[in-house]
Amino acid sequence: MTRASRRGFLEGAAAALLPLPAIAQGAAPKVVVVGGGFGGATMARFLKRASSKIDVTLVTDAATFTACPFSNHVIIGLREMAAQQFGYAQITAEGVTLAASAARGVDAAKRTVSLANGSTLAYDRLVMAPGIEIDWKGLKGYDEPASEIMPHAWKAGEQTLLLRRQLESMEDGGKVVMSSPATPVRCPTAIYERASLIAWYLRARKPKSKLIILDAKDTFSQQRNFQNAWKELYPDHLEWVSLSQGGGVSSVQVPTKTFVTDFDNFDADVANPIPPQKAAAIAQSTGLADRTGWCPVEPLSFESQLIPNIHVIGDAAMTGAMPKAAFAANAQAKVCAVAIAALLRGEKPAEPRLINTCYSLVAPDYGISFAEVFKPANGMLVDVEGAAGSSATNAPAEVRAREARYAEGWFKAITAETFG
Amino acid sequence: MTATRVSVATAVLLLMLQAAHGAEAPAGASSCTGCHAAQAGVGAMRALNGMAAADIADKMTAFKGGSTPATIMDRIAKGFSAEEIRALAAWYAAQKP
Numbered sequence A: 001m002t003r004a005s006r007r008g009f010l011e012g013a014a015a016a017l018l019p020l021p022a023i024a025q026g027a028a029p030k031v032v033v034v035g036g037g038f039g040g041a042t043m044a045r046f047l048k049r050a051s052s053k054i055d056v057t058l059v060t061d062a063a064t065f066t067a068c069p070f071s072n073h074v075i076i077g078l079r080e081m082a083a084q085q086f087g088y089a090q091i092t093a094e095g096v097t098l099a100a101s102a103a104r105g106v107d108a109a110k111r112t113v114s115l116a117n118g119s120t121l122a123y124d125r126l127v128m129a130p131g132i133e134i135d136w137k138g139l140k141g142y143d144e145p146a147s148e149i150m151p152h153a154w155k156a157g158e159q160t161l162l163l164r165r166q167l168e169s170m171e172d173g174g175k176v177v178m179s180s181p182a183t184p185v186r187c188p189t190a191i192y193e194r195a196s197l198i199a200w201y202l203r204a205r206k207p208k209s210k211l212i213i214l215d216a217k218d219t220f221s222q223q224r225n226f227q228n229a230w231k232e233l234y235p236d237h238l239e240w241v242s243l244s245q246g247g248g249v250s251s252v253q254v255p256t257k258t259f260v261t262d263f264d265n266f267d268a269d270v271a272n273p274i275p276p277q278k279a280a281a282i283a284q285s286t287g288l289a290d291r292t293g294w295c296p297v298e299p300l301s302f303e304s305q306l307i308p309n310i311h312v313i314g315d316a317a318m319t320g321a322m323p324k325a326a327f328a329a330n331a332q333a334k335v336c337a338v339a340i341a342a343l344l345r346g347e348k349p350a351e352p353r354l355i356n357t358c359y360s361l362v363a364p365d366y367g368i369s370f371a372e373v374f375k376p377a378n379g380m381l382v383d384v385e386g387a388a389g390s391s392a393t394n395a396p397a398e399v400r401a402r403e404a405r406y407a408e409g410w411f412k413a414i415t416a417e418t419f420g
Numbered sequence B: 001m002t003a004t005r006v007s008v009a010t011a012v013l014l015l016m017l018q019a020a021h022g023a024e025a026p027a028g029a030s031s032c033t034g035c036h037a038a039q040a041g042v043g044a045m046r047a048l049n050g051m052a053a054a055d056i057a058d059k060m061t062a063f064k065g066g067s068t069p070a071t072i073m074d075r076i077a078k079g080f081s082a083e084e085i086r087a088l089a090a091w092y093a094a095q096k097p
Helices: A003-017 A038-050 A071-075 A089-093 A158-169 A189-205 A223-233 A281-286 A326-344 A397-418 B003-020 B053-065 B073-077 B082-094
Strands: A030-034 A055-059 A097-099 A103-107 A112-115 A120-122 A125-128 A132-134 A175-180 A210-215 A238-241 A249-253 A258-261 A265-267 A270-273 A277-279 A310-312 A354-363 A366-377 A380-383
Touching: A030 A038, A030 A120, A038 A055, A038 A089, A038 A326, A038 A397, A071 A158, A071 A189, A089 A097, A103 A281, A125 A281, A125 A326, A158 A270, A175 A189, A175 A265, A189 A210, A189 A223, A189 A238, A189 A354, A223 A238, A223 A354, A223 A366, A249 A270, A277 A281, A310 A326, A326 A354, A326 A397, A354 A397, A366 A397, A366 B073, B053 B073, B053 B082
Parallel strands: A030 A055, A030 A125, A055 A097, A125 A310, A175 A210, A175 A270, A210 A238
Antiparallel strands: A103 A112, A112 A120, A132 A277, A249 A258, A258 A265, A354 A366, A366 A380
């Protein structure tokens, strides 16, 4: 091989590896990220780490993010709200531009996002991580004013504190009623964690009281572990009514805090309906959601199946087997960041593996977990066979206590990685 | 000029191109830091950055085979092949602690 032909070969190799996309030849590529939760904040940060040349703007109208994981501890008074709140100072220090406003609309043809403050942001790639909104048409009788009387507390914040105050002021001997919707919803396992922790609170502070969960399902994740723990810890304080036992709630009546099922009416002293949910409004109005209310994405880069150059991660996305949870949103964001950096270089994203771990606290010192590993197949993410599973049903108390500590360790690690 | 020299040159070029946009982590690696914080001392799990590759690979393999008791890693390790475990171990060993 001659010198000239060697150079030609190397240039050829470089060209094959790095076909220059149009945007690589001009200004820095622009990525706009909508949503400042576990998905969006992780995304902005890891995009900048994947390539400092990418111009990254994070759009969020909240000065601080309020985290849902461990907000069930806030409800029962074991944790203060301040421990759930995180700012964006570290993310901006790493070179991300913060647009402190709400996204109002997306023009997918022009590739622009308009904000509530009147400005418009252009993008080469847009990442939507807007989370959920309550489907106010999903539960008859339940609307936004009703949620001031019967808090859902499924978005952490004022609703969480309202439910806490109601529990604190309830007389001993009162009845707490929760309702659980059909999936998919944000972190369905947290419904059963909440029921467990409220039962723990009632047993300790208001022992003549009781909690009832009315469920639109007959089965749920980690069911055996939860039910074994309930039998052991809360035989007099927690009752689960499955769909087939008549747990399906058809409507609620606000003044009396009543849950109406096909067979019975349940009057509550404290009512906590978990209503059906869908992808947040900005995802709906952009046209990213399909008839299910969620946003279908392809599994290598989380690019929307409906609109090109827009990626959807976190709770709003419909990925296949991955649940809607903080761990999943953070894991998706890191994969999506690397994929977008590759796409901006004109390369195909690599095939990813993603992990999700959901810890649930059945009592403050009693943790259980569910873990899964995912890979792309048939246009979605599916479980890697053999890897999905719950904590052992016969684990000793020492292991339950260790998993409770690991749950807190997970929260510290993931919030440090996302915001710290 | 031999074929070897060309392939070495190509490998160097590949490394340079990779370095230009940061070495890419193997499949699955980015999920680990959800629990195992990159920074030591954060959270309850050991940081993986800078751990010996053989140590990580041995532990993952033992978790996968069930020979080491675990709370959660026995399940997660089953999601990775021996080759994927070696790649994860090598990558984390090369990260700054």
